[in-house]
Structures are given as structure tokens and as C-alpha cells.
Amino acid sequence: MINKIGKITLYVNNQEEAKEFWTNKMGFVVKLEQPMGPNMKWLEVGPSAEEFTSFVLYEKQLMKSQNPEANVSHPNIILSTSDIQSTYDEMKAKDIKVEELMIMPYGKMFVFKDQDNNDYLVREDKY
Template sequence: MINKIGKITLYVNNQEEAKKFWTEKLNFVVKFEQPMGPNMTWLEVGPSESEFTTFVLYDKNVMKAQNPSKNVCHPNVILSTTDIENAFTKMKENGVEVGKLTKMPYGKMFSFKDQDGNEYLLREDK
């Protein structure tokens, strides 16, 4: 049946701004980028070239035009790191809006916001 999580679509206000956020501030790489017609690009980013799972950065307005009933609200996404303190420091240095670094019995984590103000959670997994 299902053996991997392939792609997670993030609906964004501006693909180029989203691309810059993920690649310049969070050090993701562009995994795939291809025009899909006028004013439309398929754009995937991921944490590394070798990582299978990607975020598809899809323009909200394009999706609304294609499918007016489509819910383009932000999904709840939890990302993973093996060094939470380093990630927290680097994200702050890169100008990312980060929340408080929290230590819970089940792990350390903090929230951060992207270029559109969507919130994510970064959790340490060792």
C-alpha cells in the first residue's frame, strides 16, 4: 500500500517569495520547477537533494481559479531536526519569526512562521 509521504502542498500567496523563504532562510533546495502553462509553475522544495518528501509551493489564486471550492488554508506541518538549538539560532539569524524554544518530556520544539505568516512546528528527533 502506502510506503512514503511524497508531497505536501502549501498554498502560498507568491511562489517566488515562498521559494526565497524556503531556500534562503531555511536552506531547502529546489527539487523540481517547471512551467505548467501561462502564469503557472509547479515548484517543489525539500530539505536536501536526497530527501524524498517535498513541499509543493502552489499559488493560492491559481488554485482558487481552477477549483473555487478548494480549501487553500494552511495544513498543520511538523518538521524534524536532530539539533534543535542550532536550527533555532540559524533561523533567528536568517530573520525567521520564531516562537519560544520549549522543552517537553517528549522532546524539544519551537514554532516559526513563513513569508505568509503560516505557522509550522520544528521538533527535535534523535
């Protein structure tokens, strides 16, 4: 049976802008980048080379041209950190749009926005 979550597709307006955001601002690495036809490429980023799960950055307009019925709305994604305060401070220092740090009975978390103004949640997890 299935034992890992492999890849999560993020539909973006521009792959190069998304690559810049995820690698230079978020500190992710490019795990795979290769052509997949004319004017298209497969682009995966992840927190490290060793991390199995990655984001596939796929341009919205290309997907819509291939499949007009495709839902390219943004998925709800929760990223994890073991030190929420340091992560929050680092992201603010890199001029990433972050909302207020929330301290709730069920955990600490905050929302940030990517280059296309999509929302992500970062949550502190002990691992």
C-alpha cells in the first residue's frame, strides 16, 4: 500500500518566479528540472535533497490549455517546523509576507504568502 506522500502540485503564474521564491526566499532546493515538451518543463522543489516529498511547480495557463476543465485553484498546504519563532523571524527578515504568529491551545502557527499571493500555513511540530 501507499507509505508516503510523494508530490504536491502547486499551480503558479510563472515557474521561474515560483522557483525564485521557493529556492531563494524559502531555502528549498531544486530536486528535478527537465523539459516535458515544447514550452513546458517539470520543476520540483523540496526542503532538502534528502526529503522525499516535493512540490511540483506547474504553470496555471499551461495546465488550462491542456485541460480546460482542470481545477488550478490553490490547495490548502500546511508546512512544518520544529522552531516556529525562528522560522517566523527568518521569513519576515526575507520580506516574505507573513501574518501574525498565532498561539493556540492546539499549537503555534502562522500564515505566509508566496509570489502569487497564495496562502500557506506553517505549524510548529515536534519531531
